[in-house]
Amino acid sequence: xxxxxxxxxxxxxxxxxxxxxxxxxxxxxxxDCGLERAIQSLYPAPKGFREKWDPNLQRSEILEEIDEDxxxxxxxxxxxxxxxxxxxxxxxxxxxxxxxxxxxxVSGQSVEYPSLPVKKxxxxxxxxxxxxxxxLLQNGKVRISVMYHSDIGGRLPRRIVETALPSVMMSDVExxxxxxxxxx
Numbered sequence: 001x002x003x004x005x006x007x008x009x010x011x012x013x014x015x016x017x018x019x020x021x022x023x024x025x026x027x028x029x030x031x032d033c034g035l036e037r038a039i040q041s042l043y044p045a046p047k048g049f050r051e052k053w054d055p056n057l058q059r060s061e062i063l064e065e066i067d068e069d070x071x072x073x074x075x076x077x078x079x080x081x082x083x084x085x086x087x088x089x090x091x092x093x094x095x096x097x098x099x100x101x102x103x104x105x106v107s108g109q110s111v112e113y114p115s116l117p118v119k120k121x122x123x124x125x126x127x128x129x130x131x132x133x134x135x136l137l138q139n140g141k142v143r144i145s146v147m148y149h150s151d152i153g154g155r156l157p158r159r160i161v162e163t164a165l166p167s168v169m170m171s172d173v174e175x176x177x178x179x180x181x182x183x184x
Contacts, residue, residue, distance in 0.1 A: 023162060024130075024149040027169050030141045033180045038134055038142040039104055041176055044073060053179035056080065056168050058087060063113065069096040072113060076122070085164055088125040088152050091116060107131035123153040 031038050040048040044060035051060060056077055064072040070093065077088045094108040110126040118124045128149040135143040148169065152161060 024147060025165055025169055026145060026147045027173055028143065028145045029173050029177070030137070030143050031177065031180055032141045033183075034140075035104070035134060035136045035142050037180070038144060039106075041180065042106070042132060042144075044075070053175050054172055055175050056172060063091070063116065066093075069098075070094065072111065073108070074116065080164060080168065085152070085156060085160070086154065087122050088154075089119070089122045090125045090127055090150075092127050101136065103133060103135045105131060105133050125150055125152040127151075 031041075033041075041053070042048060042050055044050055044062060047062065051057060054060075057075065058078045059074070059076040061074050062071045063074050066072070073092050073094050075090045075092070077090075079085060079087050090110055091113045092108040093111045094106060097105045097107075099105075107129065108127060108131060109129045128151070130147050130149050132147070133143075133145045135145075137143055146169070148165065150165065152165070156164075
């Protein structure tokens, strides 16, 4: 049986789900910018504009398009906590599924990508199955639910990771909300 802890931060809800030593993080929030703009906000260039607002992202790019709704993506984070946590690199296969006029689901998981081997100076992290759900609400707002289950790699004690990931998620959401507010 699992343990779910809920945290509220302004109008944001962060859930920490622990089951059988599996730690997942989920954050739920609403934006007032339309479904397509909300989706583009989390995409890397050229499909979106995540690099413009994400303070924790050094670089993100699509390495390969498998089809219109499936691609292999590279994400490189910035070092965190004054360099205590080194930059991390994630290579994920990402799939988008649309339900017209209702919601969009983007799911992903890390993969081995032979043409981009692990580098000595960057820690390769691993994302277990995770994703984002965008729901168009009746009031025109969009509810975004993001679920992370990541192994950020390296030799960090679990306690540091469990402190860092929720903090990073919340700062990402706050930065996104501020960016969308200033763009409107």
